[in-house]
Amino acid sequence: MDILTATMAFAALSQPTRLEAFRLLAQAGPDGLRAGAIADHLGVVASTLSHHLAQLEQAGLVHSRRQGRHIIYACHPTRPERLCDYLIESCGTVAVEQRTPFGPQPVAARG
Template identity: 45%
Template sequence: MDSPTVVRALGALAQEHRLAAYRLLVQAGPQGLAAGALSGSLGIAPSSLSFHIAQLANAGLVSQRRNGRSILYAADYAAMGALMGFLTENCCGGQACVPAAACNPPEPKERDVA
């Protein structure tokens, strides 16, 4: 991950609603959350959610997909891992001090997807 990409990602996360939304999406796993559920959990208007999600998507941190009439948002775990890797690559003076942090949630089963 290069510095401009990292700056864009950190800038997108440097806002209270976006950080909260991203954390909820990380917890939700690869199946993601419907826009309405995310908006309700955060207590923000759907139009505000759209704005915040657009910022996260522009930074490459979330994806969206349509499922019927719903839009589902999901965290991009590869991007999250790359960002964490960039932030910790010089940990302990460049020496490996802990195993690399990786979040690889299991893929949802077909019946688990709403």
């Protein structure tokens, strides 16, 4: 995954409704969910949800297909894992012994 793809994905996920929709679709698996079911679960109106799903689709996080009168949305199967891999590869990991309940300990100044 390149930096532009990752940036678009993280930007799309930075909004609470989109993040919750993405989580819901990731949990639904490859069959996905009808847009109406997503709207009902999240408690948002169809037009608002449509905007959010379009943002997720534009970022390459979800895809849609028409099934009769319904539009079914599903999470791309490898995208969550690829985002996590990108963070680990790009940012590295903090050694367990350096972790504290408040995050990594600051590195001592060299002098």
